[in-house]
Amino acid sequence: MQWEDEGIVLAARRHGEAALIVQLLTRGHGRHAGLVRGGQGRKLRPVYEIGNRVAAVWNARLAEHLGILAGELLRGHAARIIEDPARLACLAAAAALAEASLPEREPHPAAYAGLSALLESLDADRGWAVGYVEWELMLLAELGFGLDLARCAASGATTDLVYVSPRSGQAVSAAAGEPYRDKLLRLPAFLLARTAEDAPSPQDVLDGLALTGYFLDRRVFEPHDRDLPAARARFVDLLERLARISREQSL
Amino acid sequence: MADSFAALIQLLAKLPGLGPRSARRAALFLLKRRESLMQPLAAAMAEAAQRIRACSTCGNLDTADPCAICADPRRDAGLVCVVEDVADLWAIERTGAYAGRYHVLGGTLSALDGIGPEDLGIDALARRGAQGVREIILAMNATVEGQTTAHYIMDRLAALPLQVSRLAHGVPVGGELDYLDEGTLSAALASRQVLKGAG
Numbered sequence: 001m002q003w004e005d006e007g008i009v010l011a012a013r014r015h016g017e018a019a020l021i022v023q024l025l026t027r028g029h030g031r032h033a034g035l036v037r038g039g040q041g042r043k044l045r046p047v048y049e050i051g052n053r054v055a056a057v058w059n060a061r062l063a064e065h066l067g068i069l070a071g072e073l074l075r076g077h078a079a080r081i082i083e084d085p086a087r088l089a090c091l092a093a094a095a096a097l098a099e100a101s102l103p104e105r106e107p108h109p110a111a112y113a114g115l116s117a118l119l120e121s122l123d124a125d126r127g128w129a130v131g132y133v134e135w136e137l138m139l140l141a142e143l144g145f146g147l148d149l150a151r152c153a154a155s156g157a158t159t160d161l162v163y164v165s166p167r168s169g170q171a172v173s174a175a176a177g178e179p180y181r182d183k184l185l186r187l188p189a190f191l192l193a194r195t196a197e198d199a200p201s202p203q204d205v206l207d208g209l210a211l212t213g214y215f216l217d218r219r220v221f222e223p224h225d226r227d228l229p230a231a232r233a234r235f236v237d238l239l240e241r242l243a244r245i246s247r248e249q250s251l
Numbered sequence: 252m253a254d255s256f257a258a259l260i261q262l263l264a265k266l267p268g269l270g271p272r273s274a275r276r277a278a279l280f281l282l283k284r285r286e287s288l289m290q291p292l293a294a295a296m297a298e299a300a301q302r303i304r305a306c307s308t309c310g311n312l313d314t315a316d317p318c319a320i321c322a323d324p325r326r327d328a329g330l331v332c333v334v335e336d337v338a339d340l341w342a343i344e345r346t347g348a349y350a351g352r353y354h355v356l357g358g359t360l361s362a363l364d365g366i367g368p369e370d371l372g373i374d375a376l377a378r379r380g381a382q383g384v385r386e387i388i389l390a391m392n393a394t395v396e397g398q399t400t401a402h403y404i405m406d407r408l409a410a411l412p413l414q415v416s417r418l419a420h421g422v423p424v425g426g427e428l429d430y431l432d433e434g435t436l437s438a439a440l441a442s443r444q445v446l447k448g449a450g
Contacts, residue, residue, distance in 0.1 A: 051395065
């Protein structure tokens with residue numbers, strides 16, 4: 001068995017003294033693990049930093065084996081953002097979430113493309129917080145729990161959608177949701193349509209994270225008696241703190 | 252093979268760098284030098300197992316608590332270097348360029364291994380920081396997990412009136428640019444030092 005593919009490093013765990021067990025999110029083979037011989041060495045360790053894009057070759061005698069992975073660095077995303085706490089937390093959250101939620105060896109090209117786009121926005125330091133929320137929304141859809149944000153669950157209206165029903169995952173209009181506003185999740189406008197003029201506020205991003213976090217927790221993690229990854233919680237904490245500082249400075 | 256001999260080989264094979272074959276060779280080597288090596292080694296290991304413990308102040312391994320570094324009055328108590336592991340402490344000690352004290356975290360924040368802030372000595376570090384420390388140097392590995400931990404500690408220490416610094420990232424001594432990975436070069440460019448101002 002052998003394949004060659006492009007992958008993004010989601011995790012690298014030490015195995016013995018010299019090897020690493022690396023989890024990749026590949027374009028055509030989904031989340032896939034492999035043993036990297038000598039992965040802890042000075043030359044190879046930087047290649048397998050979380051978030052790096054590699055050209056991977058996987059070999060095994062049988063398909064069900066862990067297999068041997070060899071990779072060549074295509075783009076070192078991690079090194080470009082390692083100095084920035086918020087972007088690094090975003091990268092760690094995205095990788096931990098993909099690692100914990102995507103099934104192994106099941107192709108999810110949209111998840112790969114979404115994570116690639118997020119990494120590019122992290123590199124460019126532009127729109128990455130919004131990109132992260134959109135990536136989680138896309139991940140929910142890839143896992144079969146996509147939200148229906150096209151029309152109101154109660155009235156069928158396609159405009160003025162400001163809430164999401166925590167029960168059905170469908171959008172709810174302002175008028176229909178008003179009596180239940182305390183029980184509904186806020187739907188930030190940037191998840192419906194984005195234009196250059198209406199840059200989302202930090203609170204919009206936090207609302208988006210609360211929305212996707214709710215459904216990831218209830219539909220993906222809770223049924224398996226697991227929690228959302230701690231790296232995601234740290235990322236949300238950091239954004240909340242930055243939003244608070246930004247509010248205080250604007251007063 | 253006798254049970255005790257098999258047990259010895261099995262235990263030796265668990266040591267770093269030793270597999271079953273090299274463990275057999277090591278066991279034979281020890282048995283051939285029973286009095287000159289095997290018995291002193293067993294005694295030294297028993298003593299180390301009994302006496303060496305983690306320092307309650309910094310987490311370093313020593314026979315005394317506080318450890319020799321924490322107890323040394325010549326060391327600057329206002330300077331604390333935070334490292335992931337005792338091996339990192341030893342690496343910095345080998346340089347002979349640091350005369351402050353240490354704080355050993357015992358790992359890094361890791362979602363994969365389920366290591367959170369409560370599993371590391373971060374609370375103890377914050378308490379130390381509030382007790383007359385003027386600078387904390389974050390000497391974590393230049394990995395995503397190491398730097399995530401460093402940023403987290405920086406946030407935790409933000410309210411304290413002390414300086415927080417970190418080790419530089421960049422070109423190693425003896426390194427040739429052509430052979431460096433792009434990450435190291437990017438970090439070196441970002442952390443470049445001004446040799447002469449524009450004026």
